[in-house]
Amino acid sequence: xxxxxxxxxxxxxxxxxxxxxxxxxxxxxxxxxxxxxxxxxxxxxxxxxxxxxxxxxxxxxxxxxxxxxxxxxxxxxxxxxxxxxxxxxxxxxxxxxxxxxxxxxxxxxxxxxxxxxxxxxxxxxxxxxxxxxxxxxxxxxxxxxxxxxxxxxxxxxxxxxxxxxxxxxxxxxxxxxxxxxxxxxxx
Numbered sequence: 709x710x711x712x713x714x715x716x717x718x719x720x721x722x723x724x725x726x727x728x729x730x731x732x733x734x735x736x737x738x739x740x741x742x743x744x745x746x747x748x749x750x751x752x753x754x755x756x757x758x759x760x761x762x763x764x765x766x767x768x769x770x771x772x773x774x775x776x777x778x779x780x781x782x783x784x785x786x787x788x789x790x791x792x793x794x795x796x797x798x799x800x801x802x803x804x805x806x807x808x809x810x811x812x813x814x815x816x817x818x819x820x821x822x823x824x825x826x827x828x829x830x831x832x833x834x835x836x837x838x839x840x841x842x843x844x845x846x847x848x849x850x851x852x853x854x855x856x857x858x859x860x861x862x863x864x865x866x867x868x869x870x871x872x873x874x875x876x877x878x879x880x881x882x883x884x885x886x887x888x889x890x891x892x893x894x895x
Contacts, residue, residue, distance in 0.1 A: 709736035718749040727751040731795070733770065734781040747788050752819075754793040755781060759802045760812050767801050768840075782816045791819040798847060799826040799840035807855060814857040822864045823850065 709732060711717065718728050729752035730737070737743060747753070757778045758768050765774040785792060794813060798806070806823075813821065825847040828837040851865055 709740070715742045715745045715749070718746065722749050729754065732756070733774070734777045735771075735774075738777045738780045738784075743784065747785055747790065750788075750790045752791045752793060753781075753785060754795055756795045756797075757809065757813075758796050758799070759805050760809055761805060764801055764805060768797075768799070779812075786816055792817065793820045793822065794818055795822050795824065797824045797826050798842060798850060800842055801840060803842060803846065803850070806850065810855065810857050810860070814859045816859060818857075818860040820862040820864060821860050822866060824866045 709730075721728055728750050730746070730750055731754040733756050737746065740746060755778055756770075757774065758770060759765050760775050762772050762775060766772045771777075782792075796802075796806070796809065802809075810821075825844070826840045826842060828841065847865070854863070856863070
């Protein structure tokens with residue numbers, strides 16, 4: 709979303725049979741004057757939301773208006789031809805709010821809702837580990853107590869050792885390669 713020619717890049721990719729997947733917190737997408745062009749060229753949109761409570765979102769580092777931003781994007785894309793996925797990190801701060809979040813998300817057609825166990829990978833998460841970390845047992849318990857929602861097709865749970873390899877570009881511009889939930893290379 710920071711790249712000034714992202715729309716052109718997405719159109720070119722789509723024209724050449726490459727599937728476009730955008731993983732975002734929604735903020736820049738909600739504010740973009742190119743929102744329609746971006747969404748029309750997406751095959752997958754992945755939004756991150758951990759709570760519908762503004763105070764919880766603030767504590768989790770998402771910002772006080774994160775819920776409103778996600779709602780705005782969800783409302784905008786609900787009739788778009790793309791698969792909508794949600795990522796949620798389960799921590800001490802939101803573990804008791806997940807059904808409320810599910811009730812909110814159930815108002816939209818969600819292809820996959822992924823839950824990730826909190827992992828203190830870097831920066832603030834490492835510093836505040838004790839405030840957020842949950843045990844494997846607490847994480848596993850969510851699978852048994854969490855209810856199903858009719859508009860959410862798939863629900864997946866991922867622990868640290870189940871995270872696939874990925875490349876991340878973090879806010880300061882660093883490029884980080886991760887494998888099994890661990891940073892292995894930073895540039």
